[in-house]
Amino acid sequence: MDSFLTGLAKDFHGTLIDPAHADYDAARAIWNGAIDRRPSAVARVRSASDVVTVLRRSQAAGRHVCVRGGGHSASGHSCIDDAVVIDLGGLREVTVNAHRAIARVDGGALWSDVDRVTGAHGLATTGGLISHTGVGGLTLGGGIGWLMRKHGLAVDNLVGAEVVLADGRVVRASSDENPDLFWHCAVAAAILASSRSSTSACIPCATCSPAWSCTRRRAPARCSASSASRRRWRPTS
Numbered sequence: 001m002d003s004f005l006t007g008l009a010k011d012f013h014g015t016l017i018d019p020a021h022a023d024y025d026a027a028r029a030i031w032n033g034a035i036d037r038r039p040s041a042v043a044r045v046r047s048a049s050d051v052v053t054v055l056r057r058s059q060a061a062g063r064h065v066c067v068r069g070g071g072h073s074a075s076g077h078s079c080i081d082d083a084v085v086i087d088l089g090g091l092r093e094v095t096v097n098a099h100r101a102i103a104r105v106d107g108g109a110l111w112s113d114v115d116r117v118t119g120a121h122g123l124a125t126t127g128g129l130i131s132h133t134g135v136g137g138l139t140l141g142g143g144i145g146w147l148m149r150k151h152g153l154a155v156d157n158l159v160g161a162e163v164v165l166a167d168g169r170v171v172r173a174s175s176d177e178n179p180d181l182f183w184h185c186a187v188a189a190a191i192l193a194s195s196r197s198s199t200s201a202c203i204p205c206a207t208c209s210p211a212w213s214c215t216r217r218r219a220p221a222r223c224s225a226s227s228a229s230r231r232r233w234r235p236t237s
């Protein structure tokens with residue numbers, strides 16, 4: 001382990017995997033098997049504070065970072081040569097406020113995680129056509145899915161997010177709290193990544209923990225809850 005990783009390990013609570021680690025090849029593999037990149041390390045985070053630690057220490061050391069959610073980026077944006085991969089795969093909790101029809105989803109969750117929990121309440125929202133794509137990456141790209149004809153894209157149903165900014169601050173974003181950041185999240189990571197202002201807005205999106213409005217299954221009335229939910233949504237602690 002190089003000195004950067006040794007220093008990082010002191011206040012990091014997840015698992016750090018460097019090229020010498022036995023799990024390195026598995027940890028750097030993503031869905032597209034044609035992508036064969038060698039990051040300097042894969043940091044399997046356990047919490048938002050682990051993400052903050054990796055971001056701050058990487059910036060201080062001049063290291064690049066990239067973020068991995070479900071690992072389904074066809075072009076391999078979630079695994080970059082020589083970067084530190086912030087792997088959110090251990091953060092997959094989903095909670096539902098059934099009364100308000102709102103789901104809170106950790107940044108590394110897959111759509112199967114969402115379907116399992118929302119389905120138990122008779123709720124659903126527009127997710128991917130298959131269940132093993134990541135919620136974060138799919139939503140930041142718009143997100144097409146089975147319910148879109150009636151309920152819009154996945155991002156249309158996004159009502160808020162907890163975001164780690166490039167400087168390590170953790171903030172909420174919704175239509176009435178940091179609304180500019182919220183709409184940046186909704187525009188699409190790919191576009192943001194190509195502009196200067198997005199560098200600070202894209203890395204920020206690095207660890208979105210989103211909240212979705214859901215709709216009740218077999219309830220044709222009031223199905224498109226997105227606009228109303230955006231107005232109603234308040235972050236919870």
Ligand SMILES: Cc1cc2nc3c(=O)[nH]c(=O)nc-3n(C[C@H](O)[C@H](O)[C@H](O)COP(=O)(O)OP(=O)(O)OC[C@H]3O[C@@H](n4cnc5c(N)ncnc54)[C@H](O)[C@@H]3O)c2cc1C
Binds near residue numbers: 106142143145205
């Ligand atoms: C087999 C397959 C099926 C697909 N089906 C659909 C579909 O039905 N509908 C559809 O719309 N798209 C679909 N896609 C496309 C898919 O939505 C995108 O590839 C999406 O980017 C994958 O997200 P991910 O989190 O799995 O991937 P990753 O490779 O982990 O991430 C993709 C991008 O999003 C960023 N990212 C991931 N999570 C977060 C987060 N929590 N916060 C901030 N940034 C994050 C990453 O840094 C990276 O830039 C499919 C792709 C595949 C390979």
